[in-house]
Amino acid sequence: MNGARERYARVLRVPHARALLLAELPARLPIGINGLAIVLFCREHTGSYASAGAVAAGFGAAVGLSSPLIGRLIDRRGLAPVVVPFSFLHAAAMAGLVALGLAGAPLGVLIALAAAAGAFIPPLGSISRAMWPRILADEEPGLLSTALALEGVLVELIFVSGPLLTAALAALLDPAAALVLSPVLLLVGLAGYMVQPPVRAWVVSAHAAAHGPWGALRSAGIRTLILTTAPMGFCFGAMEVTLPAFSEHEGWRSLSGVLVATWSLGSALGGLAYGARSWSGSPGRRYARFAALLPLGYLPLALAPSMVVMGVLALIAGCCIAPTLTAANQIAGDVAPAGAETEAYTWPTMALVAGIAAGNWAAGAIVEGVSWQWGCLAAASAAGVAAALAATRWRTLSAQEAAL
Template identity: 25%
Template structure:
């Protein structure tokens, strides 16, 4: 814990973590708010899952594109435009009486305009701390972001059930405006400039570590999205139980990140952490009870933040600084495609087989998430005794004739 205390004393670190968490806080609200609102409007979890999938696909397409644009146009212009467009889409879903196809179109556009806050801050971090502090910073960030998933679902569930689903969506829109303004105005966005990449778009995905992180992130977040849909289906709209279970799930991730995030990263690191996630989700699928789900999902959560910290570290250590934003964009795209597929499969499974089906979908995603890094460990960077700093960009230095 001393390493985390030292990190927070580094100038600007605590502020930029707080700003980006606030800017991203709606991420912990919108999926659940859209799910509750659209299910209430259409009467179908399958329809709600399709809208969530369309939104996530839009985010997935935007991820590497807007991240790469930050290297060409600058971080602030890209973040300002995308925030305005995204908030407009969120408000439209909350207020306009739409059919399911129109909800899907607006959701897709909203996802396409999602502000690339995560790639921006992951690119800034290596310029704020020394190489020894970078892996603990990724771990602290992965743990701190669980505040989004602890508080967000609780607030969303309480507001949606006690006041109305529209108000839950509007609250998320207001927080996106406030958080986005705080993050965009942060001094670090002006001090750090992302160099323009000299490589063709998408080439960074050919790096084995980036591809591995993208695939594992797809499976991990797909499992989490299925769990979220399953928990909501178990407890419905009648009380706060769904939000509380999801909060406990995230508390497990927060605890795991703080307790185990500093462990050195070897070739088996991702597979071990994903096995914890799989074990908890597989156990959860057996009993649809508040206390059983709370306990088993807490166990599953213990592996999530440590797994994410490993993914961020192996990407950072494997690419040049000019490619980091695009690399994190691709990782984010993998996660969002996972969220889309996990939500959609869980929604149809709930309609066909009940809430329990969503947990078996989640366990399946997590099981493959163990196999992939285990089979691909030869491409997994061994960071024991190494730092996770990006590879420096080098250019020829012109020499004057003597």
């Protein structure tokens, strides 16, 4: 335990690490707010969950599609010249969504504004992951896995606190309040982030324009991470729907959020454990082993007889999420072509977002048409596909083998 605390303390003692993390918190909180806030806002002001889902889907799809393009722009033009104007464009689109939503604008207009807001939001997670190797350059190499694990835990906390904040604002004021607060938090956080010395020292690599239209996709390792992360995302998206469906089946609909939060807590605990030690050996093998554990965690959920048992099983199932994704993030940096690091981090994220969206949609149809048990089995099956792909392609997940 003392060794684990010391590793995290060493990361936080690195110059500028704490300041960057503190600035990141408000800037990244919108990723835990926007999805639910858009759904609640549109449901409140259009009267339709179908319309709300369409607007939220437009936002999410735009985020996933634009992130690699923004990452490539950052690699080739610099951080501030891209992030600052894009952030203001995002805020303007969100303001337009709120204003026209309150005015009763047609659904197509709301979808277009939500898509614009999603298209311009900076991929702060990928930017942060690309920053860690820079500020840890003079430290022990093994500390990078600890820093990325800390990053993963931060994301889990955001996905717990963001929806809670959104629900509170919707109950006390109006869902519009959450949509107004979200870009304000982004801009405030970015104001603190962009003035940090490592951010101001960001320079464009001389190799940034050398990769042609393929960019980071020139790396076979990045392509493998996309292939394996998409079905993982399907698994996670399916569980986001299946756990509430189970709660409703058991007569505890109001506690569905508790099950999802317990699942996220398991991921956070797994991430802390992953970052508490220094890992050796092949990163690709390690990633494949964690991926192999994922389906084993989700199969037992289909047999849960009660809320209490499901809570315990969900906690256990969540424990491998953050370690697997943290290992993937570390590999993305290792196999990224020189000068395309930011873009490289965005591709697995895009695959994850797309997989989650597909899992949400498929599990909704499955639990409504068959049962929640089959939702669990669909999640486990998708995780099994990811495990099989990781097992057959792990050799591409090293810097030596990743290039074409």
